[in-house]
Amino acid sequence: MFLGMNIITAQGAMWRKHRRIVRPAFGTDLYKLVWNKTLEIYRDMLQVEEWKDKNFVDVPAVQQITHKLAFLLISTCGFGFASTWDTPPRATDGGMPIQEALKIVAENSNLTAVPKWLWYLPITRLRIARFARDRLRTFMHEQLIERKAMVAAGDIRADAFSIMVKANQDESTYKLDDEEVIGNTFIFLFTGHETTASSLAATVGYMAIHDDIQEEVVEQIMSVLGADRDPDYSDYLKLDKVLAIFYEATRMTPPGHALIRQATEDTVLTVQNPMGEEGSKNIPIPKGTEITLDMVGVQYNPRYFEDPKTYRPSRWYGLPADSEQFSAFSVGPRACLGRKFATVEATCFLALLLRDWQVLPVLRAGETKEAWGARVMNDTHIAITLTVADFPVKLVRRRPV
Numbered sequence: 001m002f003l004g005m006n007i008i009t010a011q012g013a014m015w016r017k018h019r020r021i022v023r024p025a026f027g028t029d030l031y032k033l034v035w036n037k038t039l040e041i042y043r044d045m046l047q048v049e050e051w052k053d054k055n056f057v058d059v060p061a062v063q064q065i066t067h068k069l070a071f072l073l074i075s076t077c078g079f080g081f082a083s084t085w086d087t088p089p090r091a092t093d094g095g096m097p098i099q100e101a102l103k104i105v106a107e108n109s110n111l112t113a114v115p116k117w118l119w120y121l122p123i124t125r126l127r128i129a130r131f132a133r134d135r136l137r138t139f140m141h142e143q144l145i146e147r148k149a150m151v152a153a154g155d156i157r158a159d160a161f162s163i164m165v166k167a168n169q170d171e172s173t174y175k176l177d178d179e180e181v182i183g184n185t186f187i188f189l190f191t192g193h194e195t196t197a198s199s200l201a202a203t204v205g206y207m208a209i210h211d212d213i214q215e216e217v218v219e220q221i222m223s224v225l226g227a228d229r230d231p232d233y234s235d236y237l238k239l240d241k242v243l244a245i246f247y248e249a250t251r252m253t254p255p256g257h258a259l260i261r262q263a264t265e266d267t268v269l270t271v272q273n274p275m276g277e278e279g280s281k282n283i284p285i286p287k288g289t290e291i292t293l294d295m296v297g298v299q300y301n302p303r304y305f306e307d308p309k310t311y312r313p314s315r316w317y318g319l320p321a322d323s324e325q326f327s328a329f330s331v332g333p334r335a336c337l338g339r340k341f342a343t344v345e346a347t348c349f350l351a352l353l354l355r356d357w358q359v360l361p362v363l364r365a366g367e368t369k370e371a372w373g374a375r376v377m378n379d380t381h382i383a384i385t386l387t388v389a390d391f392p393v394k395l396v397r398r399r400p401v
């Protein structure tokens with residue numbers, strides 16, 4: 001494990017130890033921080049991207065915006081790093097930006113795991129990946145030293161990293177070592193931004209195709225927030241239609257596309273026969289067998305979803321925000337710890353974006369909206385998480401300046 005054992009890779013008693021230290025980091029103070037930072041970063045983005053005084057904006061690559069947003073959010077709220085839209089976090093020597101290093105490590109995660117001697121081969125890609133990995137490691141060590149000193153001095157911030165370091169410091173029996181704290185730090189940085197960024201990009205894409213849904217959601221945003229008021233964390237639960245457009249995009253392109261489990265004892269799985277066939281079959285699973293759960297299959301199963309290939313956010317209207325009926329964050333003890341982090345961020349960002357702008361597709365000559373939807377939204381690939389390929393949209397200001 002190149003960045004230390006962590007909550008995702010740990011199993012059994014080791015996982016319980018990690019979860020015990022990591023869990024306290026996710027509480028109301030963090031979610032309020034996520035909400036307020038999303039608002040701040042949205043305003044910063046308008047300024048830096050020079051959208052502020054424009055009535056029309058061409059966004060060449062939606063993913064670039066959502067990735068930057070999600071990365072800044074996890075950097076500031078996950079770690080308390082000082083970063084703004086045009087100054088991403090860097091290690092103290094000012095070298096390769098951390099987002100760049102993280103991207104290279106993520107894209108080359110198979111390379112960073114190769115035996116050490118291979119790093120000395122004169123292969124540029126390997127060298128760059130190794131360089132990026134070392135940068136991340138240095139950055140995270142620096143951050144950990146700094147945070148431990150702050151916590152020891154009683155300066156405890158609301159970000160997830162500070163709370164995790166504090167929980168570890170207070171723990172007597174199940175303490176994580178430095179490598180393990182860094183492992184979890186990396187996992188937050190990575191899972192906390194790729195996933196949310198992909199789902200947000202997909203949501204924007206679906207809005208570009210479905211004007212009717214977009215208008216219905218904007219109506220709710222206007223009735224809750226009005227035209228000018230800054231959204232407050234207390235608005236989160238009132239914006240259930242905004243959450244629903246994000247849920248439905250996440251269902252249709254679930255970033256966590258495969259869940260891997262290992263049987264800890266001999267067992268038997270009872271599986272229902274396909275729709276339309278009565279009965280079920282029993283599949284014996286010997287201890288030690290690894291099972292991959294196809295999350296895409298679950299999210300498109302007609303047994304659970306009527307007309308599963310149709311984007312229909314109304315499936316989720318009025319659903320309690322933490323309901324296990326929505327399963328793309330997984331359910332049970334190993335369900336996503338960052339679910340509320342992601343949904344608070346998404347609800348605030350989408351409410352701000354859709355209140356200000358109408359989202360339109362950028363059609364090719366002669367292309368219909370439906371054809372655009374089929375071309376863009378079905379162009380998915382797996383970059384560790386499942387994601388739609390990058391695409392452009394046009395934004396039209398709802399109240400011209």
Ligand code: HEM
Nearest residue numbers: 191192195196199256259328329330334336337338341342
């Ligand atoms: C749309 C956004 C997200 C989706 C769809 C998503 C999905 C998932 C899924 C399906 C799992 C279960 C994986 C498994 O059991 O193998 C998971 C676990 C996890 N997620 Fe997320 N996630 C999202 C955002 C986040 C964010 C923002 C964070 C952190 C800030 C985060 C942190 C975690 C952690 C720590 C786990 C491991 C929990 C454990 O094993 O105890 N996720 N996520």
